Amino acid sequence: MSIARGDRLGLIGPNGAGKSTLLKLLAGEEQPDEGIIETEAGLRAVYVPQQDAYPGELTSREVVVEAAIEGLETADGVGDHHEAELLAEMVMARVGFDDTHAATSAGELSGGWRKRLSIAEALCHGGGEPDLLLLDEPTNHLDLEGIEWLETFLKRSPGGGKATASVFVTHDRAFLESVATRIVELSPTYPQGVLAAGGNYTEFLRRKEEFLVGQARAEQAIANQVRTDLAWLARGPQGRRTKAKGRIEASYDRIDELAELRTRNASAAVGGARVEFGGTGRKTRKLLTAKGVAKSLGGRVLFRGVNLTIGAGDCVGLLGPNGSGKTTLIRVLTGELEPDDGSVSRSEPPPRVVVFSQHRQDFDPTTQLREALGPVGDHVQFQGRSMHITAWSRRFLFRDEQLAQEVGSLSGGELARVHVARLMLAPADVLVLDEPTNDLDIPTLETLEESLEEFPGAIVLVTHDRAMLRRLAMEVISLDGEGGAKSFASVDQALGERGARAAKQVEAKKKSRASAVQGRDGARGARSTSLVRKKLSYSEQREYDGIEARIQEAEARMAAAEARLGDPRVSDDHAKMGLACRELGEAQEAIAKLYSRWEELEGKAG
Numbered sequence: 001m002s003i004a005r006g007d008r009l010g011l012i013g014p015n016g017a018g019k020s021t022l023l024k025l026l027a028g029e030e031q032p033d034e035g036i037i038e039t040e041a042g043l044r045a046v047y048v049p050q051q052d053a054y055p056g057e058l059t060s061r062e063v064v065v066e067a068a069i070e071g072l073e074t075a076d077g078v079g080d081h082h083e084a085e086l087l088a089e090m091v092m093a094r095v096g097f098d099d100t101h102a103a104t105s106a107g108e109l110s111g112g113w114r115k116r117l118s119i120a121e122a123l124c125h126g127g128g129e130p131d132l133l134l135l136d137e138p139t140n141h142l143d144l145e146g147i148e149w150l151e152t153f154l155k156r157s158p159g160g161g162k163a164t165a166s167v168f169v170t171h172d173r174a175f176l177e178s179v180a181t182r183i184v185e186l187s188p189t190y191p192q193g194v195l196a197a198g199g200n201y202t203e204f205l206r207r208k209e210e211f212l213v214g215q216a217r218a219e220q221a222i223a224n225q226v227r228t229d230l231a232w233l234a235r236g237p238q239g240r241r242t243k244a245k246g247r248i249e250a251s252y253d254r255i256d257e258l259a260e261l262r263t264r265n266a267s268a269a270v271g272g273a274r275v276e277f278g279g280t281g282r283k284t285r286k287l288l289t290a291k292g293v294a295k296s297l298g299g300r301v302l303f304r305g306v307n308l309t310i311g312a313g314d315c316v317g318l319l320g321p322n323g324s325g326k327t328t329l330i331r332v333l334t335g336e337l338e339p340d341d342g343s344v345s346r347s348e349p350p351p352r353v354v355v356f357s358q359h360r361q362d363f364d365p366t367t368q369l370r371e372a373l374g375p376v377g378d379h380v381q382f383q384g385r386s387m388h389i390t391a392w393s394r395r396f397l398f399r400d401e402q403l404a405q406e407v408g409s410l411s412g413g414e415l416a417r418v419h420v421a422r423l424m425l426a427p428a429d430v431l432v433l434d435e436p437t438n439d440l441d442i443p444t445l446e447t448l449e450e451s452l453e454e455f456p457g458a459i460v461l462v463t464h465d466r467a468m469l470r471r472l473a474m475e476v477i478s479l480d481g482e483g484g485a486k487s488f489a490s491v492d493q494a495l496g497e498r499g500a501r502a503a504k505q506v507e508a509k510k511k512s513r514a515s516a517v518q519g520r521d522g523a524r525g526a527r528s529t530s531l532v533r534k535k536l537s538y539s540e541q542r543e544y545d546g547i548e549a550r551i552q553e554a555e556a557r558m559a560a561a562e563a564r565l566g567d568p569r570v571s572d573d574h575a576k577m578g579l580a581c582r583e584l585g586e587a588q589e590a591i592a593k594l595y596s597r598w599e600e601l602e603g604k605a606g
Contacts, residue, residue, distance in 0.1 A: 015413030111141025272443030365408025
């Protein structure tokens with residue numbers, strides 16, 4: 001495997017395939033047992049792990065400044081504090097930190113802002129513009145706004161420097177589709193355990209299918225040859241003859257090759273865990289009905305005016321930024337919380353509701369896997385039949401010897417499969433799934449989606465996985481984080497509306513800024529360039545000089561996307577509509593951040 005400047009390499013594979021270990025090898029945090037990793041001289045590689053740990057007494061800005069000091073250390077081990085502060089400010093602005101979040105204790109940040117902080121810290125360790133950025137599950141804990149920000153961030157090469165390469169481990173298929181220029185899958189299905197392909201996720205799937213079809217044909221061809229070889233060997237050829245001896249060796253080589261091909265093809269056939277949710281058989285069309293539902297917490301209105309009817313065969317997706325109230329809305333719908341306004345009615349008899357919470361109940365870490373999977377003995381009752389715990393565990397890709405393993409030693413993906421297994425034991429009228437994709441690998445995600453498509457009851461789905469929402473959701477309720485709630489026919493329609501709202505905010509900001517510029521004192525205008533040049537660092541001056549052109553470019557992209565959205569040929573095509581919505585959102589986000597950064601630089605110059 002090789003990585004070139006500008007590459008955006010997506011690293012995928014089943015849980016336990018070694019993706020995180022490979023990242024650590026590339027980062028130099030671990031050493032290979034065999035082989036070598038060659039890098040160009042002076043390579044600056046930075047690693048952002050899945051988990052972070054920040055001291056509670058430091059603010060976000062202080063964490064990043066400390067990283068900048070380390071990144072700017074001179075040969076004698078001394079870092080310039082003033083330059084470090086300038087670098088930290090530039091990097092924090094680049095990853096979207098405002099003054100409020102910069103001054104917040106690092107330990108108090110939400111999961112999404114902690115991820116941004118991790119990236120800012122890593123960039124400063126690399127001097128602001130590292131050559132190689134290594135990210136382990138970067139979309140975990142990010143809401144859709146955060147994921148789209150990260151996509152834009154990775155696709156935009158840092159100004160003034162060489163193109164940064166990135167390698168990221170992720171199970172987010174929409175993220176791979178948007179960002180990756182190459183994809184590498186680690187799996188025992190392939191020779192040497194690796195399949196690499198250029199292009200995005202769609203192109204990778206095409207190449208993967210071609211490879212698997214070819215490998216299956218190769219197995220069949222070699223199997224035919226082996227049958228001939230075995231018949232010949234059964235006749236007892238004389239091994240003393242040179243010609244016969246060579247054929248015997250070739251025959252045994254083919255037998256070994258066939259065994260390896262069968263093992264690899266069997267691995268490909270296994271796929272993900274065998275997920276299958278059972279319904280009660282109830283066909284009620286109105287299992288849950290919400291009318292004008294509103295809820296506030298801590299004096300803040302989370303949502304108001306939520307209207308929803310859900311019955312057997314329906315799937316409703318809930319969408320919104322972190323903290324917008326999606327989990328609270330679930331608790332209101334299931335009756336755990338009462339609404340402040342409006343009403344929630346349930347059918348009679350009340351529907352059986354099964355909830356998969358993102359705050360999953362933790363097992364005692366000393367509990368054996370056997371007990372976690374089957375809490376009442378060596379058998380489980382699944383869809384009316386008894387199944388031994390060994391057979392049950394194999395459905396979720398656990399080896400027999402793991403049954404005695406303590407759950408505290410399981411990986412995040414393995415624990416997620418345990419929770420799915422427990423959920424499958426309870427027949428439901430309504431499945432409520434709150435972030436079910438966390439820690440699941442792509443094969444298991446796909447089997448989960450297939451099972452949910454076949455589930456006969458109703459589904460309420462909270463997820464930031466756009467691929468899952470596109471496949472399953474018949475309606476999307478979008479919470480805007482400011483108390484508003486709207487219903488949409490699809491996730492792309494919801495994202496498009498959010499982009500249009502952001503565009504209006506940007507336009508209002510532009511008008512405000514234009515008014516402020518027109519009202520400036522003429523003498524200040526004459527002095528501004530010299531002040532900027534006097535008070536900005538070299539790198540900031542270069543950024544300032546080019547920022548207006550970058551704004552014009554982003555505005556041109558926004559205008560082009562808006563024009564496409566108004567084209568009937570685009571609005572009638574679901575795929576083209578989704579692409580135009582995403583392009584509009586990316587351009588609007590870029591414009592907002594560029595104006596913010598422009599104002600910051602001018603404010604710094606006085």
